[in-house]
Amino acid sequence: MNERSRFEGSLPEMSAEAAAEQIPDDATVVTSGFGSVGYPKAVPLAIADSDKQRSLTVITGGSVGEEIDTKLIESGDMTRRFPYLGTQTARDAANAGEIEFHDRNISQLADEVRSGQFGSIDVALVEAVAVGEDWLIPGPCLGQTPGYVEAADELIVEVNRSQPIDLRLIHDIYCPSLPPHREPIPLDSPIGRIGKEHISFDPDKLTAVVETDRRDSTYNFRDPTETDRTIAANLGAFLSDETDRNPALAESVRIQFGVGSLGNALSGTLADIDIGDSELVYYGEVIQDGILDLLDEGRLAGASATSLALTQEGQDRFIANIEEYSDDVVLRPSLISNGAELIERFGVIAVNSALEVDIYGHINSTHIDGTHVINGVGGSGDFNRNALVTVAALPSSARDGDISRVVPMVPHVDHTEHDIDVVVTEQGVADLRGRSPREKADELISVAHPSFRDKLCNYVERGQQYGGHVPQALETSLSWPQRRQQSE
Amino acid sequence: MNERSRFEGSLPEMSAEAAAEQIPDDATVVTSGFGSVGYPKAVPLAIADSDKQRSLTVITGGSVGEEIDTKLIESGDMTRRFPYLGTQTARDAANAGEIEFHDRNISQLADEVRSGQFGSIDVALVEAVAVGEDWLIPGPCLGQTPGYVEAADELIVEVNRSQPIDLRLIHDIYCPSLPPHREPIPLDSPIGRIGKEHISFDPDKLTAVVETDRRDSTYNFRDPTETDRTIAANLGAFLSDETDRNPALAESVRIQFGVGSLGNALSGTLADIDIGDSELVYYGEVIQDGILDLLDEGRLAGASATSLALTQEGQDRFIANIEEYSDDVVLRPSLISNGAELIERFGVIAVNSALEVDIYGHINSTHIDGTHVINGVGGSGDFNRNALVTVAALPSSARDGDISRVVPMVPHVDHTEHDIDVVVTEQGVADLRGRSPREKADELISVAHPSFRDKLCNYVERGQQYGGHVPQALETSLSWPQRRQQSE
Numbered sequence: 001m002n003e004r005s006r007f008e009g010s011l012p013e014m015s016a017e018a019a020a021e022q023i024p025d026d027a028t029v030v031t032s033g034f035g036s037v038g039y040p041k042a043v044p045l046a047i048a049d050s051d052k053q054r055s056l057t058v059i060t061g062g063s064v065g066e067e068i069d070t071k072l073i074e075s076g077d078m079t080r081r082f083p084y085l086g087t088q089t090a091r092d093a094a095n096a097g098e099i100e101f102h103d104r105n106i107s108q109l110a111d112e113v114r115s116g117q118f119g120s121i122d123v124a125l126v127e128a129v130a131v132g133e134d135w136l137i138p139g140p141c142l143g144q145t146p147g148y149v150e151a152a153d154e155l156i157v158e159v160n161r162s163q164p165i166d167l168r169l170i171h172d173i174y175c176p177s178l179p180p181h182r183e184p185i186p187l188d189s190p191i192g193r194i195g196k197e198h199i200s201f202d203p204d205k206l207t208a209v210v211e212t213d214r215r216d217s218t219y220n221f222r223d224p225t226e227t228d229r230t231i232a233a234n235l236g237a238f239l240s241d242e243t244d245r246n247p248a249l250a251e252s253v254r255i256q257f258g259v260g261s262l263g264n265a266l267s268g269t270l271a272d273i274d275i276g277d278s279e280l281v282y283y284g285e286v287i288q289d290g291i292l293d294l295l296d297e298g299r300l301a302g303a304s305a306t307s308l309a310l311t312q313e314g315q316d317r318f319i320a321n322i323e324e325y326s327d328d329v330v331l332r333p334s335l336i337s338n339g340a341e342l343i344e345r346f347g348v349i350a351v352n353s354a355l356e357v358d359i360y361g362h363i364n365s366t367h368i369d370g371t372h373v374i375n376g377v378g379g380s381g382d383f384n385r386n387a388l389v390t391v392a393a394l395p396s397s398a399r400d401g402d403i404s405r406v407v408p409m410v411p412h413v414d415h416t417e418h419d420i421d422v423v424v425t426e427q428g429v430a431d432l433r434g435r436s437p438r439e440k441a442d443e444l445i446s447v448a449h450p451s452f453r454d455k456l457c458n459y460v461e462r463g464q465q466y467g468g469h470v471p472q473a474l475e476t477s478l479s480w481p482q483r484r485q486q487s488e
Numbered sequence: 489m490n491e492r493s494r495f496e497g498s499l500p501e502m503s504a505e506a507a508a509e510q511i512p513d514d515a516t517v518v519t520s521g522f523g524s525v526g527y528p529k530a531v532p533l534a535i536a537d538s539d540k541q542r543s544l545t546v547i548t549g550g551s552v553g554e555e556i557d558t559k560l561i562e563s564g565d566m567t568r569r570f571p572y573l574g575t576q577t578a579r580d581a582a583n584a585g586e587i588e589f590h591d592r593n594i595s596q597l598a599d600e601v602r603s604g605q606f607g608s609i610d611v612a613l614v615e616a617v618a619v620g621e622d623w624l625i626p627g628p629c630l631g632q633t634p635g636y637v638e639a640a641d642e643l644i645v646e647v648n649r650s651q652p653i654d655l656r657l658i659h660d661i662y663c664p665s666l667p668p669h670r671e672p673i674p675l676d677s678p679i680g681r682i683g684k685e686h687i688s689f690d691p692d693k694l695t696a697v698v699e700t701d702r703r704d705s706t707y708n709f710r711d712p713t714e715t716d717r718t719i720a721a722n723l724g725a726f727l728s729d730e731t732d733r734n735p736a737l738a739e740s741v742r743i744q745f746g747v748g749s750l751g752n753a754l755s756g757t758l759a760d761i762d763i764g765d766s767e768l769v770y771y772g773e774v775i776q777d778g779i780l781d782l783l784d785e786g787r788l789a790g791a792s793a794t795s796l797a798l799t800q801e802g803q804d805r806f807i808a809n810i811e812e813y814s815d816d817v818v819l820r821p822s823l824i825s826n827g828a829e830l831i832e833r834f835g836v837i838a839v840n841s842a843l844e845v846d847i848y849g850h851i852n853s854t855h856i857d858g859t860h861v862i863n864g865v866g867g868s869g870d871f872n873r874n875a876l877v878t879v880a881a882l883p884s885s886a887r888d889g890d891i892s893r894v895v896p897m898v899p900h901v902d903h904t905e906h907d908i909d910v911v912v913t914e915q916g917v918a919d920l921r922g923r924s925p926r927e928k929a930d931e932l933i934s935v936a937h938p939s940f941r942d943k944l945c946n947y948v949e950r951g952q953q954y955g956g957h958v959p960q961a962l963e964t965s966l967s968w969p970q971r972r973q974q975s976e
Contacts, residue, residue: 057922082922094957100924101957105906108832108876115736115835115876117909118922179835179876180740184672248603252668340828340874344596347603347667362901371956377906385873386828388596388603388667411962413850413901418593418865421605434545434570434606436588466973468859469582469589474899474970477858482962485954 008132011209016042019208027122028057034143035286035307039064040125040158042212048075055079061143065217084376095372107338107382110147124152129165131157134203139163141307142333146175155205161213168197169326190283191302224265227395230426232269238429243275248347256284256383258352264288285379289314302328306337338382350387352380354394356405359441361417369481370411384415396425396449406448408459409477437470496620499697504530507696515610516545522631523774523795527552528613528646530700536563543567549631553705572864595826595870598635612640617653619645622691627651629795630821634663643693649701656685657814678771679790712753715883718914720757726917731763736835744772744871746840752776773867777802790816794825826870838871839879844893847929849905857969858899872903884913884937894936896947897965925958
């Protein structure tokens with residue numbers, strides 16, 4: 001394809017402002033975007049800049065950048081938002097009750113939209129690298145885009161010239177039908193291919209095509225801290241032991257890491273771990289720079305995700321060698337990358353971070369002190385629930401050691417004790433499999449920061465005086481966040 | 489098959505006492521059994537009656553009867569137990585810390601056992617209706633039996649003459665391989681068939697065959713209360729509305745109900761609901777009498793489960809007409825009946841009961857006041873997590889109206905806000921889809937018992953003064969269970 005073939009056939013090309021005019025004031029708009037890349041930018045900016053005041057529900061694929069999650073909030077045009085918050089402005093607005101934010105698991109979102117569970121969908125607003133009269137080629141993420149395009153009444157496409165058309169080389173677009181006509185997803189290997197490079201659509205839907213060259217915001221990961229490195233070493237030791245004893249890992253270890261600096265740092269640990277003769281494959285939702293490093297080193301047999309969430313340097317490196325990478329790197333719709341069916345089939349080891357864990361193994365990953373949301377649950381629940389082995393990785397303390405991240409009771413639960421198998425901190429590894437609550441408490445207190453262990457032991461002792469399977473002294477279960485709440 | 493063909497070939501037939509002798513003192517024993525049927529009885533009783541003191545880890549398929557969950561606790565022979573508690577004696581022992589109980593989701597249990605995540609498995613102790621040198625035919629449940637037989641070093645089979653051999657007619661035994669060789673499960677319809685009527689095994693494993701005619705304990709459901717009937721009517725209205733608006737339900741409604749009296753009563757409501765031209769299919773884990781009634785009335789196109797959890801009357805009725813039922817009734821291993829892949833593929837509507845729900849949509853279904861376990865999470869998490877629509881159904885109050893089941897914060901979370909779509913009480917229907925926490929609180933307070941609504945509203949108001957996405961006044965979040973704990 002040459003540069004002109006970004007546009008094929010007779011298309012309703014227009015300015016972003018003209019396209020924005022077509023969006024009803026109270027529309028439900030579904031958009032592309034995941035991992036803060038591949039989201040529409042020109043039309044959201046035009047909406048924010050227009051004099052018209054809107055009240056939009058915006059359902060993105062996942063995380064998106066400031067053109068949506070800052071500008072549309074500042075302009076007051078977005079009043080309802082899910083499934084994930086991408087900017088500080090969006091977090092502040094959700095915490096202040098200025099927007100209604102619905103925090104939602106990723107894996108089934110496209111099905112929930114297609115099956116009308118959030119009402120009718122007026123417009124799909126999608127970034128692409130190329131478009132024709134009845135097809136489009138997405139850019140650096142697939143996310144929920146195939147399902148959203150199917151569900152929406154109208155389609156507006158932003159063609160972004162800053163993204164290379166060759167991103168199509170890593171697309172594998174397969175969109176399962178809604179029940180009752182859904183069939184087994186025929187993917188039998190984490191980096192197999194079952195789909196297409198483009199999304200087809202009913203040509204009557206296409207109401208606007210807008211050209212842009214605005215770049216995605218790129219990621220900046222902090223350098224790994226000493227604590228990150230120790231967590232990574234503990235995780236590496238666990239993975240090595242588990243591969244040695246678990247027959248489902250004897251030939252192939254399929255691993256997922258959550259999004260973020262810790263996840264990026266942890267993926268670095270894979271370069272050195274000993275997993276015998278097993279091959280190592282990444283089956284997750286985003287490809288971060290750490291994964292790219294592992295591919296370059298020949299340590300990974302392949303990587304599957306729904307989004308390229310790279311730094312600028314990583315993006316440049318990837319694009320420069322995309323033909324080579326396309327042998328082993330695949331992007332899939334979130335229905336597949338995060339799909340229960342595939343995570344279970346492939347026996348994925350899920351490694352996700354957490355804000356805090358309680359001594360019985362429940363995880364809070366979204367709400368500080370149970371009240372203030374950070375980003376949202378994202379895909380962590382998809383992987384934690386259906387993985388072969390589920391690992392939570394986190395530092396044992398926060399705020400320079402003032403706050404324990406191992407607590408008596410988390411004030412918000414995103415992942416329950418039934419799903420969390422192993423917890424790794426810089427203090428060690430707590431293996432909770434087959435353990436009773438009392439035993440889980442022993443394991444988890446042993447990986448708490450030493451300065452909080454006595455307090456946690458005292459809590460369990462006080463709880464035991466009341467009896468029961470899970471020792472709790474309910475008058476003090478939440479005393480740590482409670483004191484912070486009342487001192488504010 | 490005639491009566492003699494319950495035993496084929498050269499078999500190590502022996503007494504239950506002799507078989508019990510073969511089980512090491514500190515063995516990990518995996519057993520058949522689910523829904524309190526099809527579990528081994530003679531050998532557990534022989535273990536309990538012997539003078540030898542054991543320290544067994546017992547991993548059953550699901551719920552089992554008193555021969556395991558009472559006798560082995562009274563005799564002190566069982567010290568560790570999962571995934572579910574079947575008797576009051578077992579609950580008391582777990583709550584007193586006399587046994588270590590690990591509460592575990594059902595769907596992946598056989599994979600976790602096979603992949604060595606609970607250590608090596610010494611003995612599989614399995615009830616059957618017939619056995620040969622390298623095969624057995626299970627009885628009224630399949631549960632985890634295929635995976636457990638594969639995982640164990642030795643196999644002891646109890647052939648139960650009280651169960652008809654013709655139960656084989658409803659078996660569809662398909663056991664997916666462990667990763668990385670797992671393939672798409674080729675089931676394309678809830679009542680399709682992809683497997684066999686028997687389980688094959690390595691003949692060297694078979695160390696004992698014991699004959700018994702001891703019957704399963706049968707279920708006794710309480711008669712539906714007025715509250716049950718109102719909940720059922722509200723649920724029926726919701727299902728009718730949802731079928732009307734949700735395109736994934738236009739042809740076929742696949743529904744699951746949790747185990748128990750409320751679940752049994754709720755399934756009765758299906759006889760009368762209006763779902764237009766859609767067929768109705770049950771895809772759950774147990775077949776209770778209510779399901780049998782619907783089949784008899786021609787209201788259900790079919791039923792798939794892993795266990796026949798029937799009253800004595802229901803058992804008799806089923807067995808008398810088993811050939812006819814076998815056209816539309818299928819039993820599957822739990823890996824399939826509760827499998828994420830199938831629940832998602834079939835677009836199941838999950839309906840499970842709960843102890844309590846908090847105003848932000850988190851569910852406690854296992855631990856009274858967060859401390860005292862009842863039975864365990866069972867399969868509810870499997871269905872709630874991967875269903876197309878997830879419904880929690882419960883009365884709005886307990887203990888004659890003294891206790892609200894809609895609370896500020898549940899003291900134990902089994903299902904998170906991310907998974908719960910709809911809550912039904914006798915007061916109405918709360919549809920939480922697409923709602924923010926503040927909106928969820930409004931919806932859920934509207935289905936609380938009227939005598940607690942003011943208190944719940946006051947709680948939200950107090951929480952709002954602290955700000956944040958989820959209004960919480962942490963000093964009183966747990967005050968209701970806390971007062972009960974301190975008054976004990």
